[in-house]
Amino acid sequence: MHVARSVGHNGGVTLPELAPRRTYGAVIATWVVAAVLAVVVGALAPTEARAEWMAVAMGLAFIVAFALNLATGRSQGFVPRMAASVLGALVVMGLIGAGLGLATLVGAAV
Incomplete structure (x- = not known):
């Protein structure tokens, strides 16, 4: 007597990626955009309002990321790519902002 068997689950079928995309290009691009935004804020914003405009630029960098x-x-x-993008943008903008603050202090002392 022949017993019919049901088809068992052998695991999911996966398709290999033919041309995997670079995943961290967006992270680096976000850092570059953040640096450009920080320099633009430093060049165009009045000294008294730079901190507020840096916060606006960071929000824009988040949307870009x-x-x-x-x-x-x-x-x-x-999620890790977003975290790296936003944290890196924060560090880049913080370093440029610190440089702008030091330049303002040195310029005021001279």
Whole structure:
């Protein structure tokens, strides 16, 4: 007597990526955008209002980071890429802001 067997689950079928995209290009691009925004704020904003404009620029850098990381089209590692993008942008803008603050202090002393 022949017993019919049901088809078992062998695991999911995975397709290899033919041309994997670079995942950290959006992170570096966000850092570059943050640096450009910080320099623009330093050049155009009045000295008394630079801190407020840096906060606005950081918000814009966050939106850019979100858009660039979504544009990569990869869901794997989205949160770590966003964290690296935003934290890196914060560090870049902080360093440039500190440089602008020191330049203002030195300029006022001279």
